[in-house]
Structure formats: structure tokens, C-alpha cells
Amino acid sequence: LPAQISASLETLGIKDQNPGSSTGQNWLNTSAGFFSSLSPVDGNKIAAVQATDKATYEAVIQKAEEAFLTWRKVPAPQRGEFVRKLGNELRVVKADLGRLVSYEMGKSYQEGLGEVQEMIDICDFAVGLSRQLYGLTMHSERPGHRMYEQWHPLGIVGIISAFNFPVAVWSWNAMIAWVCGDVCIWKPSEKAPLSALACQHIVAKVLRESELPEGISCLINGDYKVGEMMTQDFRIPLISATGSTRMGKIVGQAVAARLGRSLLELGGNNAIIITENADLDIAIRGALFGAVGTAGQRCTTTRRLIVQESVYDTVKERLKSAYAKLVIGDPLDEKNHVGPLIDQDAVKAYLSAVEKVKAQGGKELVPAGVLTGPGYESGCYVKPCIIEAENHFEMVQHETFAPILYLNKYRTLDEAIAMHNGVPQGLSSAIMTLNMREAEAFLSAAGSDCGIANVNIGTSGAEIGGAFGGEKETGGGRESGSDSWKAYMRRQTNTINYSTALPLAQGIRFEI
Numbered sequence: 001l002p003a004q005i006s007a008s009l010e011t012l013g014i015k016d017q018n019p020g021s022s023t024g025q026n027w028l029n030t031s032a033g034f035f036s037s038l039s040p041v042d043g044n045k046i047a048a049v050q051a052t053d054k055a056t057y058e059a060v061i062q063k064a065e066e067a068f069l070t071w072r073k074v075p076a077p078q079r080g081e082f083v084r085k086l087g088n089e090l091r092v093v094k095a096d097l098g099r100l101v102s103y104e105m106g107k108s109y110q111e112g113l114g115e116v117q118e119m120i121d122i123c124d125f126a127v128g129l130s131r132q133l134y135g136l137t138m139h140s141e142r143p144g145h146r147m148y149e150q151w152h153p154l155g156i157v158g159i160i161s162a163f164n165f166p167v168a169v170w171s172w173n174a175m176i177a178w179v180c181g182d183v184c185i186w187k188p189s190e191k192a193p194l195s196a197l198a199c200q201h202i203v204a205k206v207l208r209e210s211e212l213p214e215g216i217s218c219l220i221n222g223d224y225k226v227g228e229m230m231t232q233d234f235r236i237p238l239i240s241a242t243g244s245t246r247m248g249k250i251v252g253q254a255v256a257a258r259l260g261r262s263l264l265e266l267g268g269n270n271a272i273i274i275t276e277n278a279d280l281d282i283a284i285r286g287a288l289f290g291a292v293g294t295a296g297q298r299c300t301t302t303r304r305l306i307v308q309e310s311v312y313d314t315v316k317e318r319l320k321s322a323y324a325k326l327v328i329g330d331p332l333d334e335k336n337h338v339g340p341l342i343d344q345d346a347v348k349a350y351l352s353a354v355e356k357v358k359a360q361g362g363k364e365l366v367p368a369g370v371l372t373g374p375g376y377e378s379g380c381y382v383k384p385c386i387i388e389a390e391n392h393f394e395m396v397q398h399e400t401f402a403p404i405l406y407l408n409k410y411r412t413l414d415e416a417i418a419m420h421n422g423v424p425q426g427l428s429s430a431i432m433t434l435n436m437r438e439a440e441a442f443l444s445a446a447g448s449d450c451g452i453a454n455v456n457i458g459t460s461g462a463e464i465g466g467a468f469g470g471e472k473e474t475g476g477g478r479e480s481g482s483d484s485w486k487a488y489m490r491r492q493t494n495t496i497n498y499s500t501a502l503p504l505a506q507g508i509r510f511e512i
């Protein structure tokens with residue numbers, strides 16, 4: 001392994017080839033064997049991780065249930081204090097964790113750091129929230145009665161996260177769930193288990209130092225079968241899952257079958273409308289980072305550009321020259337803009353999408369391709385490409401997790417909005433315009449149908465303070481900021497009679 005990576009693993013407490021034995025849950029002892037974490041950066045095996053078997057899963061559930069009995073009684077501001085300490089630990093390890101995320105997942109080091117910063121930000125948010133889990137009071141219709149609502153912890157929250165944000169998305173869920181009084185079981189992507197182990201170590205350390213039960217934070221590892229143990233488990237009232245729409249449909253149905261709750265944050269097919277009134281400098285920069293950042297592997301990645309015909313050729317030319325300047329390579333080397341895809345399956349999916357869209361009539365403006373030669377030995381580096389394609393083409397309707405940008409032309413804004421909304425997904429969206437009427441139309445009830453709608457900002461890179469998620473096949477869930485915390489608690493309506501009579505609601509008379 002590169003020396004810097006070995007040093008970071010050491011700092012993060014992942015010292016040997018079998019880090020599963022030191023997850024901070026030392027009582028874990030699994031018979032399910034090991035699986036490897038491979039880096040798409042250079043193809044190296046970073047380490048082997050222990051998979052979770054059924055018996056271990058049962059032990060985890062028991063620990064979590066036990067911990068919940070204590071944790072739910074800890075006052076919320078004190079739970080916030082625990083999260084504050086976690087945020088401080090994350091500040092200390094930011095560079096090491098950012099580097100591990102970059103090496104294990106393939107995003108640029110800057111984006112790895114950004115991801116850890118997102119974790120720190122949500123910690124700060126959750127600390128404040130721990131004193132603001134507000135309920136409402138109502139006026140009772142009966143004399144001498146008081147009515148109010150309060151929010152109680154739910155219990156165990158199951159978190160299923162994806163490879164592309166291997167740590168931040170977990171933290172949006174876990175930090176909020178913890179101040180809400182829940183305990184968490186995390187099933188990270190089997191493509192990025194070490195980043196998750198590193199987080200588990202950090203949490204385990206703070207739990208020990210705070211003399212809190214270790215079951216507050218649990219980690220289980222493996223493929224979808226491990227996730228299934230949670231989705232089918234009635235002891236887990238809430239499953240929060242982030243990933244593909246395909247995965248979300250399976251999870252959502254399994255959880256619904258037992259009438260559990262799920263919070264789904266699934267695929268996006270995000271577009272930017274560039275109008276004739278756009279500041280083109282901003283539009284091009286926004287589209288570029290949106291389309292090629294994280295090598296097109298964000299759920300918020302810009303996949304479609306819908307451009308007004310009078311500026312279409314200019315946008316096309318400027319994009320082409322911007323793409324020509326992109327440097328593809330080792331994401332830990334800061335002069336590179338684009339790193340690898342997560343694995344060779346992702347490369348195959350990229351190639352097949354390009355082939356399919358071309359077969360339907362798509363025209364390659366910036367050609368696709370897989371890079372070979374020194375530095376590209378992992379076989380996971382691909383060229384960001386731009387394809388002129390119609391919105392209704394099968395592949396344009398579909399989320400391919402790769403840097404493929406589809407270009408479309410429009411005449412009127414109504415046409416652009418219809419095209420924009422004319423996909424099954426509804427996560428993030430943007431309009432580039434300096435015209436107030438256009439911007440407001442895009443944000444209106446008849447405008448973008450997405451959970452996130454921006455003006456003069458690309459589709460990716462949302463701040464944690466807002467509710468994050470989207471509509472339609474994106475799954476409808478909201479994570480992170482605003483009042484997303486309500487999904488992690490149960491609401492109780494309380495009516496108290498302090499009078500000497502017992503009047504019934506709705507004026508009903510019942511005498512004997």
C-alpha cells in the first residue's frame with residue numbers, strides 16, 4: 001500500500017489485515033468469513049473485513065436493544081454532548097479519514113476531505129438540534145384540559161449506505177438518530193467497508209470514554225443478504241437506506257411488508273436548465289463540477305443539460321473545451337480532476353450505457369473511453385463524456401453511475417421544465433438564469449418536481465442544513481437538516497384532564 005495510506009490506517013486504528021476483529025465490538029466473533037476491500041485507485045487489496053453471520057447479527061441486535069434501554073433515558077442535550085465529542089474527534093482525524101475515503105472509494109482527496117467536513121457539520125447541527133426537538137401544544141376543546149405532543153425515540157435505526165459517500169451519509173443518519181435517542185446498526189456498502197470500520201472505531205472510542213453502552217453504535221458487514229436481515233427484522237422500527245432505486249424498491253417493500261418505516265434516498269437523474277439569460281461562466285463551471293465531480297458517482301450528479309437553443313452552440317463549445325482540460329488520474333494527486341469509477345462492473349455499465357444511447361441515435365460530442373497504461377492499471381478510469389441525446393431515450397431516463405452528460409436543446413421554458421420533469425427520478429435540479437421570472441417559475445409549484453431545486457448553482461454539493469432527498473423513484477425520504485429528525489422519532493399526542501369533570505370530546509353524552 002502507498003506509505004501515506006498505511007500511515008492513515010494506523011492512525012485510524014486499522015492495523016492488520018483482519019480489522020474485522022477490532023471493530024470496537026470485540027465481542028463479535030463471526031463465522032461468515034472475510035471479504036476484501038479493493039482500491040479502484042491502483043487495484044490494491046487494502047484489507048480483508050469480516051462478514052456478519054446470522055448469529056453475530058443476533059448478538060448485535062441484543063447489544064443494541066440493551067443499549068437503547070439506557071440511551072432513551074439520557075436527556076437529549078446530554079446525547080448531544082456525545083455527538084459534540086464525536087465531531088471533535090472527526091476534526092482530529094479529518095485528513096486521515098478523508099485520505100482513506102479517497103483511496104477506498106476513488107473520489108478526489110479534496111472531496112474526501114469535503115465528505116468528512118460534511119460529517120463534522122452534521123455533528124454541529126445535531127448538537128444544536130438536541131435542544132430543539134420541539135413538539136407543539138394545542139388548545140383542547142374541553143375545559144380544564146391540556147393537550148400537547150412530544151417526540152420520543154423510536155428504538156433501533158438500521159442504516160444502509162452506498163459506496164459513493166461511504167461515511168457522510170451514515171453520519172447524517174446516525175448523528176440525528178443519536179440525539180433523538182435511537183441506537184444505530186449500520187450496514188455500509190461492501191465496496192467501502194474500511195471507511196465504515198474507521199468511523200466505528202472513532203465512535204467506539206468516544207462511547208468508551210463517555211462510559212456509554214457500546215451497542216449505541218453497531219456495524220454489520222457484508223452484501224445485500226446482511227442488509228436483508230435488517231429489513232425483515234421487526235425489532236428495527238426504521239430502516240434508512242441510501243442507494244439505487246433497484247435496491248430501494250426491494251428494501252421499501254420488505255420493510256412495508258412488516259409495516260415498518262423506511263426512509264429512502266435513491267437514484268437521481270438531475271438536470272440543469274441553462275437559459276438564454278444565464279451567466280455562462282457560472283453555468284459552465286456548475287455543470288462541469290456537477291457532471292464530472294466524484295467521477296459522476298453522486299446521486300446528485302448532473303446527468304442532463306437542457307439548453308436554450310440560442311445559447312446551445314456556445315454552451316456546447318465551451319463545455320468541449322472545458323472537458324479537454326480535465327486531467328484524469330490518481331485522486332490523491334491534487335492536480336488530477338477526475339478519479340476512477342468504483343470497480344470494473346461500473347466501467348462495464350458506463351460502456352454499455354454509451355453503446356445503448358448511441359444505438360438509439362445519441363451523438364458523442366466528447367467521446368467515451370477507458371484509460372489504459374501507467375497509472376490506470378486498476379482498469380477503473382474512464383473518460384467523462386458528453387452525448388447529444390433525446391430526453392426520452394432509454395439511457396437518458398436511467399441513472400448510470402458514471403460521468404456521462406446528456407445534452408438537450410429547448411425553445412420555451414415550459415418545454416424545458418416538461419423535459420426536466422420528464423424522467424422517473426426527482427432528486428436534484430437547477431436553473432441557470434439571471435432572469436427573475438424564469439428562476440421563480442422554475443421554483444414554483446409548476447416548476448421543478450425535485451426535492452432540491454437550485455438557482456445558479458449546480459445540482460450536487462448540497463449543504464447539510466437542508467432536508468436532503470427527492471420525489472418519485474428517488475423514494476420520498478428526507479435526511480440530514482431541517483426537520484428531517486422527525487422521521488427518527490415517534491410522535492405522541494397527550495391530553496391531560498386537570499378538572500373535576502370528565503367531559504367527552506365532540507360533546508358526546510354518556511351517562512349511567
Ligand code: UN1
Binds near residue numbers: 164298299459460463
Ligand atoms: C449522495 O450522492 O448520495 O449534495 C449524497 C451532495 C452531497 C451528498 C450526496 N452533499 O452532492
